[in-house]
Amino acid sequence: MTLLVAIGTVPDWHRDAACGDLGKLFASKKPDDVDKQRKVCAACPVRVRCAADAAAKRKNQLPDLVVAGQTRAEHLNGRLVNARRACTRCGEWKPLPEFNPKKRGKHGRASICKRCENARQRAAYQAKKTATS
Structure with missing residues (x-):
């Protein structure tokens, strides 16, 4: 080559x-x-x-x-x-490592930061847990 x-x-x-x-x-x-x-x-x-x-x-x-x-x-x-982007949920500008990897996302990262994504998942888990009890 x-x-x-x-x-x-x-x-x-x-x-x-x-x-x-x-x-x-x-x-x-x-x-x-x-x-x-x-x-x-x-x-x-x-x-x-x-x-x-x-x-x-x-x-x-x-x-x-x-x-x-x-x-x-x-x-x-x-x-x-060095790259930064804004979280679509909280609006804060953060470095790319603060976002989970995602193949189709811009820069290969998710649009929601890890902290907001964890909070969203915890809320969904709690909602599901209370709905089944």
């Missing part, structure tokens, strides 16, 4: 990237190769533009490669830590 196939359309600034001719190295997921990939990225003259490009992509568009010195999982984890 070539790097071009893995990342799709290549931006103009990529011709100056240190990884441009290293498709085989960057297609590998072996721990030793990942360390080598990080070293190449550390010395890259366009690393800042590469990181900005990776940050602008949706999670399903990120290649499963080392990009700007980080793996796909590290990019996504950084987004989860």
Whole structure:
């Protein structure tokens, strides 16, 4: 697999990237190769533009490669830590880890925060418990 196939359309600034001719190295997921990939990225003259490009992509568009010195999982984890959204129940803005994972939700998270979801489930349990007694 070539790097071009893995990342799709290549931006103009990529011709100056240190990884441009290293498709085989960057297609590998072996721990030793990942360390080598990080070293190449550390010395890259366009690393800042590469990181900005990776940050602008949706999670399903990120290649499963080392990009700007980080793996796909590290990019996504950084987004989860820094991203925020409003709970549709309480209206408070909270970091994404405060929301339960949900495949079809925005950012892969539910729209109701964990605290509100737990309160909703407790109320539903109590209502069901009193209805059957």
